[in-house]
Amino acid sequence: MTNKPTAIVIGAGIGGIATAARLAKNGYDVTVLEKESTPGGRCNQIIRDGHRFDIGPTLFLMPEIWEETFASLGEKMSDHLDLKRIDPTYKVHFDDGLRLELTSNIGDMQTQLEKVEKTAFTGFLNYIAEGSIHYKMSVEKFVGRNFYNIFEYFSLGNLPLLFQLKALQKHFANVGNYFKDERLKAAFTFQNMYLGLSPYDAPATYSLLQYTELAEGVWYPLGGMYAGIQALVKVAEKHGVKFLYGTPVRQIVVGKSKVDSVITEDGRTYTSDIFVGNADLPYIYKELLPNKVEAKKLEDKLYTCSTIMFYWGVDKEYKQIAHHNVFLGGDYKASFNQIFNDHTLPDVPSFYVHAPARTDKAAAPEGQETLYVLVPVGHLDARTEQDWDALIDRARETVFNRLAKEMGATDLREHIKFEIVYQPKVWKERFNLEKGSAFGLSHNFMQVGYLRPQNRHKQYKNLYFAGASTHPGTGLPIVLLSARLTTERILKEKSTIAVQKVNKPALNPA
């Protein structure tokens, strides 16, 4: 028995770890129940035969948000992570042969852009300037704060911001104000796919992504993205957080207005003062909570895309493959339609290749290659016929053909020692992501800010959420913000919850 207030966190994804650490730093006795044998969730890793793969995230963005997380826990990020800047950030390949190297080197950008379109460099500078305003304003006024009621969100003060942030304009339409060449429009909008969004649906606000990449930088921690998870777990444990791995939660037991306990697969019951759901929010409503009406409403919301992933251990080095490579192809608009409306693989799929050994030698055995390929596809859809085996084969062929034709990797096929494939069913079944949507709930206008599922349950006042499908949204740094906002809310509402708690045992694994 402890006198400290107690917290149970369901899930050790980055959102769960960071919330647990912040709560422990603020005096809570915290236990994290994680279904897998290791932490990290989508930011986990696979290690096989000396090859180290990041499972999901490969772009370490917005380092200042990471720094703030470490600082709030009394630590310096640089004592935990050795970050290397990746510049050029990507090599972008178009199927007509055009190559662009997106870089923070302004002179290089000017030379490349002006070769494509005379006025493109001016357009680029203006676009990045707009992205900078969007980024700063969004973090300060929208994604970096809680909205406790609709009036705070749609306040007179906030309404002009919706226009300044171009929240009601579509990103692809807006980029047309800066570039005329269709390839340039694609090169400065495909980043929406990190949020699992189509640039034809995403608000123009998301030009902030291009700004953060080029101005704040794309980074990579030595040891892989998982180094970030390991560092946060270490700090959380230092503050006393207990992690119980291999402990899936089966049910959340509720009273009228509060959660009483959670029951794990092995039949144990854990009681606590507060509970934080880090497993994806729609899954928690659907599978762990009793109210299926709320779950159905969530199911009907818009979801991000899914992905087919190839993790290849290769016994040969291909130095021509950069750290980050993007291959765009076919009819840009049609391909997004096929992903987001038809929920399938586009006829001409675009894809991304990650070769971490370019920056971090330890990612592959000497003279070999660790390749991660991400092919965006539609999420699971029971109403559509989806033959995943056939789609995976077609995706693989596309990747082989383009890497052979455009990068000279003609013998790649023969040098693959092993292949691990993830597809939408894996995202759903192993990661508990609704519809296998790799990035969770979408971020269209109706699903952001106060309109996104909030970080506290409406009815159960001691049930909070932290993670990609609650406010503010997906992406590692944004989920770190979610952890901060959820903790702030818990601390703000602590007295209300403490009053309700009378003589309650702290943590009680029965």
Ligand SMILES: Cc1cc2nc3c(=O)[nH]c(=O)nc-3n(C[C@H](O)[C@H](O)[C@H](O)COP(=O)(O)OP(=O)(O)OC[C@H]3O[C@@H](n4cnc5c(N)ncnc54)[C@H](O)[C@@H]3O)c2cc1C
């Ligand atoms: C392919 C891919 C590429 C990406 N690329 C990038 C990128 O480059 N940069 C970037 O910033 N972001 C990227 N993202 C997004 C980023 O990975 C996510 O936004 C972030 O990791 C989500 O963290 P989370 O804590 O919300 O959820 P998760 O990582 O999903 O963690 C939830 C945790 O809950 C656990 N859990 C689930 N159910 C239960 C249960 N019943 N009981 C106990 N535990 C449970 C899970 O095992 C998991 O550990 C990418 C995502 C994917 C999928």
